[in-house]
Amino acid sequence: MRFLSKSLSVAALGVVAFAGAAEARDQIQIVGSSTVFPFATAVAETFGKTSGFKTPVIESTGSGGGLKLFCEGVGVQHPDITNASRRIKSSEVERCAKNGVTDIVEVKVGYDGIVIGNSKASNVLEVSKEQIFLALAKEIPGADGKLIPNPHTKWSDIDSSLPATKIEVLGPPPTSGTRDAFVELAMEGGAKKIKVLADLRKSDKKAFKAVAHSIREDGAFVEAGENDNLIVQKLEANPNAFGIFGFSFLDQNSDKIQGSKVGGTEPTFENIADGKYGVSRSLYFYVKKAHVGVIPGIEEYLAEFTSEGAWGDDGYLADKGLIPMPAEERAKYKKATETLANLTM
Amino acid sequence: MTDTAMTTEAIKQEERQSKIRANLKARHAAEKRFRSYGLVAIGAALLALSTLFFTIISNGASALFQTEVRMTIQLDSTLDPETMRAGDYQILIKKSLRDMFPDVARRDRKDLYAVVSNGAWYELLNHVQANPDLVGQTIEIWLPAADDVDMLMKGYIDRELPESDRRVNDQQIAWIDALVANDAIEKKFNTRLFTSGDSREPELAGFAGAAVGSFYTLLVTLALSFPIGVAAAVYLEEFAPKNKWTDLIEVNINNLAAVPSIVFGLLGLALFLNWFGLPRSAPLVGGMVLTLMTLPTIIIASRASLKSVPPSIREAALGMGASRLQVVGHHVLPLALPGMLTGTIIGMAQALGETAPLLMIGMVAFIADIPGGPTDPATVMPVQIYLWADSPERAFVERTSAAIMALLAFLIAMNLSAVLLRKRFERRW
Known part of the structure; x- marks a missing residue:
């Protein structure tokens, strides 16, 4: 008991003594x-x-x-x-x-460039921002111009030049700055190029943003956590999946993953530095x-x-x-x- | 008449027995099945565990070695270690590399310099400052190679790949091969991993800072949670009246044990940082937050071990005229202590592996300096693992596994000591 009360008072004293330590830094x-x-x-x-x-x-x-x-x-x-x-x-x-x-x-x-990359075991993807939007948006304009839930399941559903594989994109969660930037640069950039949405943007900016910034939640886009390294490792294991991550991870893993061309431009150091690569x-x-x-x-x-x-x-x-x-x-x-x-x- | 009755009785008996026999078979089979389910469950658990250990150890074992380059450095007598800056040491290293490969064209020199770690100069500086009498001599020193070179030497970079896909180019491979031929590059035991703080250069990074941070954090946690937890348990078990208030407290303690740990972090942020104004990122605050988290575990374990002391001991002591405090202090507590310590150690082991509550109070941070006390900024082992796992450099992958191995070793040691304590001091009645 004596031991207990002693150590109790010592601990309490210690806390009080340390409380003053915040003053200088x-x-x-x-x-x-x-x-x-x-x-x-x-x-x-x-x-x-x-x-x-x-x-x-x-x-x-x-x-x-x-x-x-x-x-x-x-x-x-x-x-x-x-x-x-x-x-x-x-x-x-x-x-x-x-x-x-x-x-x-x-x-x-x-x-910093944001890269859409995949495993080197597959071919390099060539997409436009518009196609990125059509692949990943929650709602896209249908044939009559009205918004419909995204019907695309394969890349080739969007454009026949794209591969006939399932759309499967691993990306960061909404709390991440990479996600913010990706949504703003790639998705919104793509949405602007679609006539119906460009008109909507002029009439109702808020409604446009709601459409352009919403990523689909039906499993085609997988939130893979803040850890870019994890995304890179998952890409290695699944050659059909794409990932969204910062350029430094592509730079460090260039033997295993490759960056997709966006709008015809490869995500290389030079292209990002002189502004040619659009998602930076x-x-x-x-x-x-x-x-x-x-x-x-x-x-x-x-x-x-x-x-x-x-x-x-x-x-x-x-x-x-x-x-x-x-x-x-x-x-x-x-x-x-x-x-x-x-x-x- | 009686005959027929006998026979019907015998037939009935026979029927019943055959039923039982058939049933018995089914019951035995059920038992066998149940046993095999149990075996399968244990097998699955062991398999998962051994897979975990195997992947971690096979990934992490190579981190115990680090590629180093033997460099010949000329320390001219005109140099003055007192005034030498970082750049001066970098020049010495670059000069030594140029001397090793005199025919390298100017534009390729950057690639040549990249063979040795960015931070090698710092080791040279420390070496020279520790031995100032070396000035004026030509010394031979092993300096760490860059992380990419290390990965190549360990076989993680495939030489067969096209040059553009590798982080080490053909020319650098040729230089490294030349160094290998001269025995000037070697994998040596990676002491930095155990003695350095964190670094952005994988070849220089170590978990000593995090280990010391964990030590201070656990020290604070132990100093606070053990006395508070034991005192609370003793009061509740031995002195408190049994009424709805103590029932309410008991229910609350049990609930607290199940609260997600991040909640304690939020509480710590509001209480210790914003209200008390304690420093951010300090093990002191981390220890206080983890105290909140481990207290319920310790109180519950301590109460259970107090309960297991037979009432006859208390009654005998009371009968001999001891006061209640004497009963508890002289008899009950010493008998219950092994169980309490076991609970405390398990609580500590739990605290050692925690990161979530530390996120809120700033301990999930890059901290290169090894903390000198509980108020210095520090991080802890699991946070270090998380930060390394999130780093883009390939060489951090093996270091992450090495840090996990170290953390597991600590955890096993703590749990083992809990088991030993129980074995050594536990009494059965």
Whole structure:
């Protein structure tokens, strides 16, 4: 019994003592997108090894989750930087401002392509965005222009040039930024090309978005979880299936999987970099200006991220699968980090 | 008359017996079937388990070795380790590679430099800083090869594939073959896996940071959940009156044991981070959240082991004039302790494998530094496994399995100690 009461009081004391530990922080805290995560962690590691500062802590919370944490306020208990695989929304800027986070520095990091890939055991697929929409949308316009549940079961039902295999696409769940970008770029891009839907877009934008952004739920599209690696492994096992994932996974597994041509363009490093490949997006991170100078190392971290050795054409981020921006864009954002220019929407 | 009665009776008897005999056959057959179902069930479970072990071990065994390159580095006496930066060490390594392959054209040099790990300079830096008197000498040092080279050496990259489909090009294969011929490239035991923190370069990554994080987290969990759990169990079992309030508490504890663990994470986020203002990503908070999760398990196990102490012991002690506290402290608790410890260890093992509640409090994160205390940012073993499984680099696949092996080893050790404790101290009445 004595032992028990002793250890109880020691534990209670310990909790009280540690409660005061939150006051100081000498380590950068970063949250946000799982797509930017592999790049941000590579920079953080190099920064930690070369600068003498502690290695920043990076959480993979998703773009939306990261911005939510980021906008919660100014102070050591809130993160300093958030990564995003899309641009910050004006609603998020307002939310930030309401919580006192008024000065934000925006840094564009580079580009990421979204790949529709399959196993090398099968042929390369050549699709248009329109065909992607027709294959994966929940509802498509029928012969009379009215919306009908997607009737296509085989790729060849859409167009005879496509293979006569079952439509089976593995992709990320709705919480993923990759899914957001895929829906916006490929599905919406394809829907715009269909006359009936293009007209709908002019008359009722909301209704158009509802159609363009809804992915079918009848088993042709399989939500395979946030883990892109898992999708890649499943593709290997099933040569008839296609998967949707980030370019870096294609880059690392080029011996086993291949990317489909979208609109006649292959998802290669060069095609994504010069904007030819249609399904690519920009990656960003956002810095809380009020924390610069308070949390040690933020300026140096920014300098490391924006150095040519990191995000340049031959930098280590390119090795990790990031597609660098053109030199003048890099110069622009590097300057923004040096002057800590405020975000302009 | 009696004869006929006898015979009818005998016939009836005969009929009954034959019925029983037939029935008996069916009953025996049913028992046999049931036994074979049981055997099949056990066989299926064993098969699943052995498949799991086989895949994990066959995937993970190769991670115990890492390809390293023997490099000759000239440390000129003009160099000063105090002021040397990362780039200076990188130049030394590049120069050494160029000396090994002097005829490589300028445009191919990038491919040549890619044979050695991106982070090799850091090991060179540590080596030189630890031995400053090496300056002025030419040293020989084994540095880690890049992950792609490692995968090639381990046979995970197929040389027969067309060059564009491989991450290692023909020229690099030629260089590697030349190194192999010179015994300058070798697979060595991968100590980094056990001594380093996380890294984005698979060849440098290790799970030491996560293991230390798990240790601190479990330490906090144990320090909080064992005393609280045992005290709660002792009070409820030995002192509390039996009324609807204690019934209500008991039902609630049993319910809590079945609550999904992510809920405890949400509670931890609201309570410990937002309300108490404790640091994010800290094992302290992780331990507190896991305490909430394991408490019901420990309380239930402790109560069961208190219940199994025969009342005669309590009555005898009371009869000798001991107070109730003395009865519990001197007699009941020592007898119930082995069972309590078993429950605690099983609860701890459960906590060791948990990731969901830690997601909410920021412990699912890339943390390269090995934590020095329970308030330093840290991650835990299962999170490390999750993060590696999600990394695009091929070399992380084997490391994921290696980390799973380590976690399984810890779990087996903990469960084994629970079994031993029970065997050693358990008493039967």
